Amino acid sequence: MTDAGRADGTGKVGTEGVDTGDVGTGGVGTGADGGGIAPLDRRVFAVAGVVFAVLMALSTRYGFHRDELYFLDSARHLQASYVDQPVLAPLLARLSLSLFGVSEAGLRLWPALAAAGTVVVGGLTAREFGGARRAQFLAAIATGTMPVLLSSGHVANTTSYEVLAWAAIALTVTRIGRTGDTRWWLAAGALVGIGAEFNHLAAIFGAVLLAVALLGPARRTVADRRLLAGAAIAVLLVLPDLWWQARHDWAMFEMTRALNAEHGGPGNIITWIVGQLSMSCLVMTLLWVAGLRFLWRSGRPLWRCLATTYAVLFVLFAVTTGAQVYYLGGLYVCLLAAGAVGLDDWLHSRPERLRALLAGTAVSATLSAVIVLPVLPSSGVAWTYGISATSGETLGWPQLVDTVGQVWNGLPAGQRANAVIFAADYSEAGAINELGRSAGLPTAAGAQNTNWWWGAGNPDATTVVAVAPGPEHAPGYTAHLRRYFRHVRVAATLSSPGGVHNIESGGHVYICTGPRRPWGAMWPELRNYA
Secondary structure, three states: OOOOOEEOOOOOEEOOOOOOOOHHHOOOOOOOOOOOOOOOOOHHHHHHHHHHHHHHHOOOOOOOOHHHHHHHHHHOOOOOOOOOOOOHHHHHHHHHHHHHOOOHHHHHHHHHHHHHHHHHHHHHHHHHOOOOHHHHHHHHHHHHOOHHHHHHHOOOOOHHHHHHHHHHHHHHHHHHHHHOOOOHHHHHHHHHHHHHOOOOHHHHHHHHHHHHHHHOOOHHHHOOHHHHHHHHHHHHHOHHHHHHHHHOOOHHHHHHHHHHHHHOOHHHHHHHHHHHHHOOOHHHHHHHHHHHHHHHOOOOHHHHHHHHHHHHHHHHHHHHOOOOHHHHOOHHHHHHHHHHHHOHHHHHHOHHHHHHHHHHHHHHHHHHHHHHOOOOOHHHOHHHOOOOOOOHHHOOHHHHHHHHHHHHHOOOHHHHOOEEEEEOOHHHHHHHHHHOOOOOOOOOEEOEOHHHHOOOOOOOOOEEEEEEOOOOOOOOHHHHHHOOEEEEEEEEEOOOHHHOOOOOOOOEEEEEEEEOOOHHHHHHHHOEOO
């Protein structure tokens, strides 16, 4: 078996039947690194450009997502890590604040670039699997139409960077498996470390992949000192995160337990399984299932490790965090690329097969875009919330800030001088701090996740204006506040525009007076990891 070329109908890599005269219609070119591979199809960059253009064109519609408000708040409190994510995403948010101010388009530039980069990685991965230009182009289309890619590319949290990191790690491993060049383990280790500084899931991916490689047949061909050096690089890159966690009671583990309790368990296993069908366009399920088969039958131990790693993580996440269906999103880029190569001959032997696949992808991608991107008028997105909360959680924040501002400014000046605003949810604190600054609102203290570590504000406050989400997300909150204050009254009720029943719908703004203990003394009991 050579390092060359294209995938035949059985999923094996070989050079038989290659039309070297026309790489644009299925032939392969000749590479200098261990075998012939096709040149990269420039249409891959065109697909990436379209994805980037669409995301940026829609970047200013609706408003900030609830996570983005938290990340902007985190950007103003730069530190080595946070309760619920490492430092690099807040660092990019800080860069956006410096370059563009509080701007949706400026903040969302980075996830849009990450999404476009992921499309290019998809094409490159197909190339490493021996795919000709047409297989690379199909892999780029499959990647660029993934709902998880489009959704995450519109929101500047950690997901878009995580998807790119996973895809890039898999690309590097694929190259090692094709060429046997173990120097690429250094790059893989760096990618794991950088990815883990965006989202801890990249470290889990790297650890499982390392274990699978060392415990299986791949150990004989790819395990050497460079693999250990790559692992060392990954560990060195995450040391700042570990240092911060050690100084903050290893908050990420308590946070993980809270997330697993909320999203895991047997009741969410079916949600996880069904949710994997939404990671790509539905018809592209054919492609990534074929990709698993291609990897397993490739005859290359390290490529088989990718399939095994997928299986291990599929089970792990199904049991622990089943409702978080996007956790494996980045690995589907590799599987789609493998499927594009594995099914290349089958698709092109009957042109109607390819036409049907692309037509189905166009329909599915259009529907997905309507659900996960701000395509519709904001008044028409209520029905999408039960399928994807992305758009619904970008609505209502200016109204919330206005409501809090009315309550705050309605306090007598003397009372306001000794009052604080307290938010039960990190998005509420972020909205008040980022959108309310120009309206003269003070910095809000928050109880959730890293907000709690930033303190209670005035520890001697005698009046607290408390903001809480709707009863589905903060049940019994009035009774909760009465444990700490003698007088609690509802001053305003929150609502979302367009009839969207999001997290804030039905929430309240409270005026709390008569503290049973000093506000600062209550603060340790208010922490909430969720």
